[in-house]
Amino acid sequence: MKVVPSRSSETPDAVPTRKPSSAMIEIDHVSQVFQTSARKDHLALSDISLTIEDGAFVSILGPSGCGKSTLLYIVGGFVSPTSGSARMKGKSIAGPGPDRGPVFQEFALFPWKSVLGNVMYGPRQQGVRAADAEAQSRALIEMVGLKGYENFYPKELSGGMKQRVALARTLAYHPEVLLMDEPFGALDAHTRTRLQNDLLNIWERDRKTVLFVTHSVEEAVFLSDKVVMMSRSPGRIRQVIDIDLPRPRRRTELLLDPRYQKYVVGIERMFDDGDEAGPGA
C-alpha cells in the first residue's frame, strides 16, 4: 500500500514494510482550470500526481478551497481534468461508474424510500434478484449499526443515521474504491467517533481502496495509511506522509500512543507553518 507522490515525501517515522500491491488509482499531472464569470480562469489544481495502491486508505488534508473536492470529483469521473489524466486500474476514467462509490457530506438519500429501499436500490439497478438484494442490504444495514431501522424513512433519522445509510447504500454497489468527501464533517463528535470506528472495522474486513477528504488532522491520522497534504489554492501536493501505526486501531489506545501524537502534532505544525495554513487546516 503505497502512495507515490510526484514531489518529495517525508516520513516522520520509519517507512513501514507493507506487502507490495498494484496501483488502483493513478493521478498523472492533473491540473484543473475552472472558468468563472467573476474570475475568468481559475487554477484549482496544479500538476497533481499521485498513485494510490489497491487497498490503501488515503486521506487528503488541506486548506479550504485548495481543490480536495475537485480532486475527488475527478477520480469519481464527475469532472474531467483540464490537463493530465486519472486512471483506475490502468484505464482512463471517462465518467462515473459503480466501481467508484461516492459518499459525500450532502448525503442524497431517496426521501420516498425506506432505509432498506435506499440500500437495495443499487443492487436492484445492477440486476440482483430482489430476494438476494434484500438479504445483502439487510446484512449491510446491520453492519452499519442500523438493525431495526430498515423500514424507517430518511426524515425519521438523525444526521449520523442518514450518513450510515449513505455508507451502506454505497457499499451495496460493491465499489472497489470509496470516495468520501468530508462524510463525517457535519456530525457531533461522539457520532463521528463511532462512525470512524465503524468505517475502520468495515475497511479492515474488506480492504477497499479509500480516498477520504477531511479537515480533521486527527481523523486523517487515525484512519489512514497515507495522508496527502495539499497547499492552499492553487492546490498542489505539499507532502505525503506514511502513517505507520499498527492495525487494528483503537482510538482510545491511539490517543495515548506517542507515535500517534507525534503525527498529529507534526502535521498541525506543518499547517501552522508560514502562509500555507488556511481556514480549513
Ligand SMILES: Nc1ncnc2c1ncn2[C@@H]1O[C@H](COP(=O)(O)OP(=O)(O)OP(=O)(O)O)[C@@H](O)[C@H]1O
Ligand atoms: N464548478 C466550479 N466552477 C468554478 N470554480 C470552482 C468550481 N468548483 C470548484 N471551484 C473552485 O475551485 C477551488 C477548489 O474548490 P474545491 O471545492 O475543490 O475546494 P476544497 O479543497 O474541497 O474546499 P473545502 O475544504 O472548502 O471543501 C475553489 O477556489 C473553488 O472556488
Ligand SMILES: [Mg+2]
Ligand atoms: Mg470540499
